[in-house]
Amino acid sequence: MSRQHVQVFILHLGSQQSIGPGDLRVMWATACESPDIAVSRRPTTHGHATARPCFELWAGRQFHRAPAERRMRALLESRGFLFTLTHTAL
Template sequence: MSNQQVQVFILHLGPQQSIGPGDLRVMWATACESTDIAVSRRSTGNGHTTGRPCFSLWAGRQFHRVPAERRMRALLEARGFLFTLTHTAL
């Protein structure tokens, strides 16, 4: 990686929806038009119940947020995902 990566979005998918890390990584790299990206997943459950997973989308500091967000939303919608995509501070 040429740049330090920062978390730029948090993605929640709709109930009963999931995506594999490889698919998400490809979609995010396509949206950012860069391979200087990363994705991570964490469960939002409290230990007794399984909550919806939350995905963090990471990019290098030089990425362009607005076009990347627009492309990512289009890619998710094209695959039929119900989702929220929340900005995080840079």
């Protein structure tokens, strides 16, 4: 990630769910109301049958956490995802 981005959330999806990086990027940019974002996928533990897809959500320094979180949760719920969205320190 660029030095202008900070990691703000970790997203875990349900064990039988997935999302492509392009779709996730669009959803996260929409939630942040900014193209100044990044997403990355964390590697899953091999051989662990219940491993859930895990993603890191990054934003620019001018990020507004509470409204972006509400919008991201609404977007994920509207698409039927089972998920946890965990805050990380800014």
